[in-house]
Amino acid sequence: MKNNEIIEIRIPKTVDFDTYNLFECGQCFRWINNDNGVYSGVAFDKVARVYKTDCGYRVKCNKGSYEKVWHDYFDLSLDYAEIRGVLSKEPVLKDALDFGRGIRILRQEPWEALVSFILSQCNNIPRIKGIINTLCSLFGEKIHFDGDVFYSFPSAERIAALSDYELNLLRAGYRAKYIKQVAEKAASRELDLELIDKLPTDEARSELKKLSGVGDKVANCVLLYGYHKLDAFPVDVWMRRALEMQKIDFKGFESIKGIAQQYVFHYIRNYNKS
DNA sequence: GTTCAGGTCCGAT
DNA sequence: ATCGGACCTGAA
Numbered sequence: 323m324k325n326n327e328i329i330e331i332r333i334p335k336t337v338d339f340d341t342y343n344l345f346e347c348g349q350c351f352r353w354i355n356n357d358n359g360v361y362s363g364v365a366f367d368k369v370a371r372v373y374k375t376d377c378g379y380r381v382k383c384n385k386g387s388y389e390k391v392w393h394d395y396f397d398l399s400l401d402y403a404e405i406r407g408v409l410s411k412e413p414v415l416k417d418a419l420d421f422g423r424g425i426r427i428l429r430q431e432p433w434e435a436l437v438s439f440i441l442s443q444c445n446n447i448p449r450i451k452g453i454i455n456t457l458c459s460l461f462g463e464k465i466h467f468d469g470d471v472f473y474s475f476p477s478a479e480r481i482a483a484l485s486d487y488e489l490n491l492l493r494a495g496y497r498a499k500y501i502k503q504v505a506e507k508a509a510s511r512e513l514d515l516e517l518i519d520k521l522p523t524d525e526a527r528s529e530l531k532k533l534s535g536v537g538d539k540v541a542n543c544v545l546l547y548g549y550h551k552l553d554a555f556p557v558d559v560w561m562r563r564a565l566e567m568q569k570i571d572f573k574g575f576e577s578i579k580g581i582a583q584q585y586v587f588h589y590i591r592n593y594n595k596s
Numbered sequence: 597g598t599t600c601a602g603g604t605c606c607g608a609t
Numbered sequence: 610a611t612c613g614g615a616c617c618t619g620a621a
Contacts, residue, residue, distance in 0.1 A: 348602065443603040446620060450602085453618095495617025500604085537604050558602040587602080601620085609612080 327385040328468060331392070335378040338402035340424020347425050347588035349547050351438055351451045352458070352475075364458075366391045366431060367474045369467035382468065397426045397550070402581075409582050411574050418582075418589035425584055427550060432515045433508065434475040435548030440500050440535045442543075453494050457481075460491060478508035500535025507533065523551045546580040554580045564590045 333339050341361050345353040353363040361372045368387040373380050381392055393399070406419045437457075442450045461480050462473035482505040489498045507513035513533065518526045523545060530541040538557070545554035553576060557565070564570075564586050572579045 439602080440604095442601095444601060444616085445603090445618080446601040448621095449619060493618060495619095496604095496615090497617075535604065539603060543602075556602075560602065591602095599621085601618100603616105605615085607612105607614095609610105 328382060329385045329388070331381045331383070331388045332375075332377070333379040333381065333396075333398075337378065337398070338406070338424055338426065339379055339396070341372055341374065341379065343422050343424040343588065344396075344426055344428070347422065347584055348447070348591070349584060350428055350430060351442075351447075351454045362470070362472070364465065364472050364474060365395050365428075365434075367463070367465065368392070369465055369472045371468065384467070395429050397429055400426070402426050405578065405581055408575050408578070409585070412571050412582075414568050414570055415582055415585065417593070418585040421593060422585040422588045425588060427546065427552065427581055427584060429550050430547050431475065432519070432544065432548035433478060435544045436504065436515070436530075436533075436536075437475075437481070437501050439540045439543040439547075440504065441494055441497050443497065443535070443537075443540060445497070453492050456492050460488070478505045481505035482509040497535060500533075503534045504536075519549050523553050526551065527554070542580075546583075552578040552580045555583050556580075557583075558587075560587055560590050 341359075345355070345361055345363070350363075353361045355361055359374055363370055363372075368384065368391045370381050370383040370387070370392055373382065381388065383392055402425070406423070409415050410419055438450070438454055441453050458473040458475055461476040461484065465472040465474060481501060484502065489502060492498060494501070504513070508515060518529055521529065526545055526549065527541045530536050530544055531538065536544070542554040542556035545551040546556060561583060570582070570586070572582070575582065
């Protein structure tokens with residue numbers, strides 16, 4: 323038997339960390355809010371639950387997985403309060419930075435980010451989440467945690483091996499053939515996802531754009547969310563709108579403009595809802 | 597019923 | 610190089 327001991331790690335209030343802003347800002351699709359405000363998620367084959375407490379948050383996970391996965395996944399070595407300070411050199415960002423306090427750029431799995439953002443194109447969030455959830459629950463590995471069953475994100479080999487019938491169960495439409503082709507390339511090692519990590523952002527982007535279903539927007543999402551290349555700047559319809567409304571001067575923080583993008587994206591989509 | 601959603605591809609200029 | 614239409618599906 324493996325060691326299934328469950329532990330809890332505290333994240334103090336002083337840390338920029340807010341589960342709603344963090345998980346609902348559009349960078350990830352698999353964290354579920356169990357209507358009592360507790361978020362559960364899977365990454366790198368591990369499960370965590372995140373609870374809000376009076377003095378911040380606590381992360382419930384298997385012993386060892388905090389050091390191995392969650393600390394990095396939540397990007398806890400970066401001081402986002404300080405980053406907000408840097409980004410606020412551009413006064414236009416101020417409202418978005420205040421509104422999105424607690425957003426961090428998660429360090430997600432490159433493969434998951436690649437597939438997820440291919441599926442996201444010209445699609446709405448609830449349906450994207452539905453497709454990815456189906457993908458994982460049908461073809462991922464079962465993970466038991468804290469009395470519940472979760473599923474890992476299926477490997478490239480697994481997706482490459484799917485029949486047309488299985489692929490159709492996802493109801494992903496024309497995007498299905500994209501992820502199938504990309505999975506075949508990754509499984510055959512024609513696509514080396516680890517190599518991309520070592521490339522500078524521009525070269526990494528051109529490599530990704532060679533893939534079917536990957537254009538500038540998706541490539542930048544993969545770079546930002548899957549490779550933590552913080553200078554990647556995804557421009558989608560929302561960001562285009564935001565940039566039309568307000569010119570943003572990136573001088574002084576070109577190397578982390580992707581973080582600015584996340585705050586602006588979240589703000590432009592949600593500021594009128596509160 | 598219609599519109600539209602975190603775009604990309606492909607063929608026609 | 611740029612541009613418009615096509616593309617699956619199901620929320621809203």
